[in-house]
Amino acid sequence: xxxxxxxxxxxxxxxxxxxxxxxxxxVKAGTFFAIAGPNxxxxxxxxxxxxxxxxxxxxxxxxxxxxxxSYSVRKLAQKVAVVRQEFVPVFDFTVAEVVSMARTPxxxxxxxxxKIDKEAVNEALEATDTAQFAMRPMKNLSGGERQRVxxxxxxxxxxxxxxxxxxxxFLDLKHQVHIYDLLKAAQLExxxxxxxxxxxINLAAQYCDQIxxxxxxxxxxxxxxxxMQGPENGTQNRPTYLIGEAKDIFSPAQIEEVFGVKVFAGxxxxxxxxxxxxxxxxxxxxxxxx
Amino acid sequence: xxxxxxxxxxxxxxLLCLAVLAVVMGLCTLVGSQKVSLEKVFAGPGRSPGxxxxxxxxxxxxxxxxxxxALVGAALASSGVVxxxxxxxxxxxxxxxxxxxxxxxxVITAVLTGISWTFWGGSALSAFAFxxxxxxxxxxxxxxxxxxxxxxxxxxxxxxxxxxFFSAIIMFLTSIAxxxxxxxxxxxxxxxxxxxxxxxxxxxxxxxLAGIIGLFSVSYRLNILSLGEQEAxxxxxxxxKTRVTAFALAAFIxxxxxxxxxxxxxxxxxxxxxxxxxxxxxxxxLLPISAIIGGAFLVATxxxxxxxxxxxxxxxxxxxxxxxxxxxxxxLARYSRKISWLK
Numbered sequence: 001x002x003x004x005x006x007x008x009x010x011x012x013x014x015x016x017x018x019x020x021x022x023x024x025x026x027v028k029a030g031t032f033f034a035i036a037g038p039n040x041x042x043x044x045x046x047x048x049x050x051x052x053x054x055x056x057x058x059x060x061x062x063x064x065x066x067x068x069x070s071y072s073v074r075k076l077a078q079k080v081a082v083v084r085q086e087f088v089p090v091f092d093f094t095v096a097e098v099v100s101m102a103r104t105p106x107x108x109x110x111x112x113x114x115k116i117d118k119e120a121v122n123e124a125l126e127a128t129d130t131a132q133f134a135m136r137p138m139k140n141l142s143g144g145e146r147q148r149v150x151x152x153x154x155x156x157x158x159x160x161x162x163x164x165x166x167x168x169x170f171l172d173l174k175h176q177v178h179i180y181d182l183l184k185a186a187q188l189e190x191x192x193x194x195x196x197x198x199x200x201i202n203l204a205a206q207y208c209d210q211i212x213x214x215x216x217x218x219x220x221x222x223x224x225x226x227x228m229q230g231p232e233n234g235t236q237n238r239p240t241y242l243i244g245e246a247k248d249i250f251s252p253a254q255i256e257e258v259f260g261v262k263v264f265a266g267x268x269x270x271x272x273x274x275x276x277x278x279x280x281x282x283x284x285x286x287x288x289x290x
Numbered sequence: 291x292x293x294x295x296x297x298x299x300x301x302x303x304x305l306l307c308l309a310v311l312a313v314v315m316g317l318c319t320l321v322g323s324q325k326v327s328l329e330k331v332f333a334g335p336g337r338s339p340g341x342x343x344x345x346x347x348x349x350x351x352x353x354x355x356x357x358x359x360a361l362v363g364a365a366l367a368s369s370g371v372v373x374x375x376x377x378x379x380x381x382x383x384x385x386x387x388x389x390x391x392x393x394x395x396x397v398i399t400a401v402l403t404g405i406s407w408t409f410w411g412g413s414a415l416s417a418f419a420f421x422x423x424x425x426x427x428x429x430x431x432x433x434x435x436x437x438x439x440x441x442x443x444x445x446x447x448x449x450x451x452x453x454x455f456f457s458a459i460i461m462f463l464t465s466i467a468x469x470x471x472x473x474x475x476x477x478x479x480x481x482x483x484x485x486x487x488x489x490x491x492x493x494x495x496x497x498x499l500a501g502i503i504g505l506f507s508v509s510y511r512l513n514i515l516s517l518g519e520q521e522a523x524x525x526x527x528x529x530x531k532t533r534v535t536a537f538a539l540a541a542f543i544x545x546x547x548x549x550x551x552x553x554x555x556x557x558x559x560x561x562x563x564x565x566x567x568x569x570x571x572x573x574x575x576l577l578p579i580s581a582i583i584g585g586a587f588l589v590a591t592x593x594x595x596x597x598x599x600x601x602x603x604x605x606x607x608x609x610x611x612x613x614x615x616x617x618x619x620x621x622l623a624r625y626s627r628k629i630s631w632l633k
Contacts (some may be wrong), residue, residue: 075526112296
């Protein structure tokens, strides 16, 4: 069953050419869905559309069989949790306080948490391994710890859908993998639908069931026949997005054309992996499309 | 298990703070230029005025004034808490949105035009201060909204600009006014708590307490709002509605306080910060405790203002600013460091 349905979605910021044009895709319930693509391709814009922060100029978004604009802010927050890039709150909230804010869409007038709320918060703290520093202020945490707190908050919000904007962007290797394991666990054990923007195509290939690759603005070089679905851009004959499983989407040629960088490609099991090689990289001469 | 604020622990803390407030108010009622014998006070009012002077001083003069100070302090402190949350700026205070200059302009208009009718037991000065404050806040809100999408920054800017503009007009008017008119205006601008008619006190007390209770009902949403617009929306908070409600209530209780006491500075800035340092930033707790501590703080400083140069009196704004100024500088240093970390 599709939990998110996007149909013919178009969006442009005022006085700019459209950043998303006629995008359609479905996200099946309980899957891990990645949104990839170069900077400026509209990934965060798409995420903001999916959480109702922006309204599309054309097309529709349906969340759990209901059009997104029919939800109240509160009802939508009971369906969709969002993790943005980690930040430090202005005021010095503790980890537990930040995580308990997840329960806002369920609270009554004066905002005191009941038993269910406390259980959800504690469970999320345990699941993300943040319970040990639950009483510490947010600003005393490292970037990786803070990101885990925000994921804990999204878990405690107890929504069917979790949207994440580059959850691993500032983290070292261990923490990147840790975050992906956490998300995968939420998907497999709790049946959550995870939609994550990512720059890490290798991790995405390893963890995600479906990939949406936004191919970026028409100015970029991309003159191939569209391999998958997606409308063609009239003048340059290129799709604005590709969708499918990692092994179909991430071919070396596709990566080189979409991201405009030479890559070394290898294989782990069925999945391709890629190492970008710049002009001055030690092994750039050996880089080839295998 | 993570420790989270419960209604029960909050109630206990609020009651404790109320007890502190009651003690401070009690002690401050007893202090003054005139020695008062409690024994005589308990004897009750005399049959004719002037028979029991001790009773009249304590119950008729000092108690209303102490209550007034507590109300004004509570209003300013809770308004400070709320505006700091809405503007996501720890250095915001109740006057940043033009309330002070608007009220000041109202007062100087009343003084210069010589209007002197009374209204619910309040003077024309109070009524004009109130009207000036509300109109200015409304103006700032309109300009802020018209100025752009990032409403928080444009609100702050609109407030600062309107404040500067109105302050210039106030200075212009004071410099062309007669000296006896200027005197009462200046005293008012410095913040001045004086004895008030009991019915004016009753009406204002009702307004301020209702406002604070209203703010308490949005207080947990202020936690979320302080994270920013996008975060708040994805946590299910109707940001526009919450912001308008909180802003209107804060403006209303500030205007009421200003109409009672003139411009008492620094309470709205210093008290929320002090309480936040001790009790943490959770607004469900920060708001009621700041209100109570703000009340106690202003009762104490007003008592100092009454006795330091007794039998003369200082404007209470002078004491709060002398105590608050250095505190503000420390805060400024602290927060600028934090901001530079964030780039």
